[in-house]
Amino acid sequence: MTNQSLGLVGEEAAVAFLKEKGYRILERNFKCRLGEVDIVARDNETYCFVEVKTRSSEDFGLPQEAVSRQKQAQISKAALHYLKTKKLFEKSARFDVVSVLYKDDVPKIDLIENAFELDAHFSY
Numbered sequence: 001m002t003n004q005s006l007g008l009v010g011e012e013a014a015v016a017f018l019k020e021k022g023y024r025i026l027e028r029n030f031k032c033r034l035g036e037v038d039i040v041a042r043d044n045e046t047y048c049f050v051e052v053k054t055r056s057s058e059d060f061g062l063p064q065e066a067v068s069r070q071k072q073a074q075i076s077k078a079a080l081h082y083l084k085t086k087k088l089f090e091k092s093a094r095f096d097v098v099s100v101l102y103k104d105d106v107p108k109i110d111l112i113e114n115a116f117e118l119d120a121h122f123s124y
Contacts, residue, residue, distance in 0.1 A: 006054050006055075006056060006102070007052075007054050009054070009102075010052055010053075010054025010100035010102075010107070011028070011038060011039070011052045011054070013054075013100050013107045013109060014038075014039065014050070014052040014054075014098040014100055014109065015028070015039065017098065017109045017111070018039065018041055018050070018098070018111075021043075021111065022043065022044075023041040023042065023043050023048065024041060024042045024043075025039060025040075025041050026040045026041055026042060026047075027039070027040040028040075030078065030082055031078075032078055032081045032082070032085075033081075034074070034077035034078050034080075034081050035074035035075060035077045035078035035081075036074070036075075036078055037049045037050070037051070037075055037078045037079060037082065038050055038051055038052045039052065039098075040082060043113075045091070045092060046091075046092040046093065046094055047083070047088060047091055047092065047093040047094075048093070048094055048095075048096050049075055049078075049079040049082070049093065049094070049095050049096070050095075050096045050097070050098055051067055051071065051075055051095070051096075051097050051098070051115075052097075052098045052100065053066045053067060053097065053098070053099055053100070054100040054101075054102070055100070055101050055102070056101075056102045057101075057103075058101065062099060062101070063099040063100060063101055064097050064099040064110070064112055064115070067097055067115065067116070072095070072116045075095060076095075076118050079093065079095070079118075080118075094113065094114045095114065095115055095116050095117075095118070096111060096112060096113050096114070096115055097111075097112040097115040097116075098110070098111055098112075099111075099112065
């Protein structure tokens with residue numbers, strides 16, 4: 001399986017997992033000039049910007065360890081753009097990470113709620 005197809009399979013597993021947890025999926029692969037967010041969802045009244053990381057082994061660390069500071073900044077920018085264009089600045093929001101690790105073709109899925117804070121080292 002290629003990295004791209006593994007990522008797509010992992011994202012599908014993450015969506016199913018989040019729905020099972022009660023999240024309402026609003027958008028997938030939200031893109032703007034500032035970046036991309038894998039999944040935009042709502043958990044009750046909170047808007048969640050979800051990054052999905054999928055791996056087929058732990059050879060290069062756990063999937064969630066791949067959400068670097070640079071990636072957090074890019075997600076932050078895209079999330080702020082989403083909130084601004086949808087006029088949702090007054091709403092509660094957070095950043096979650098879904099880690100999908102495939103072992104013997106079976107996904108082990110972990111949800112890290114509020115995984116990181118808004119990276120505000122940029123002007124919007």
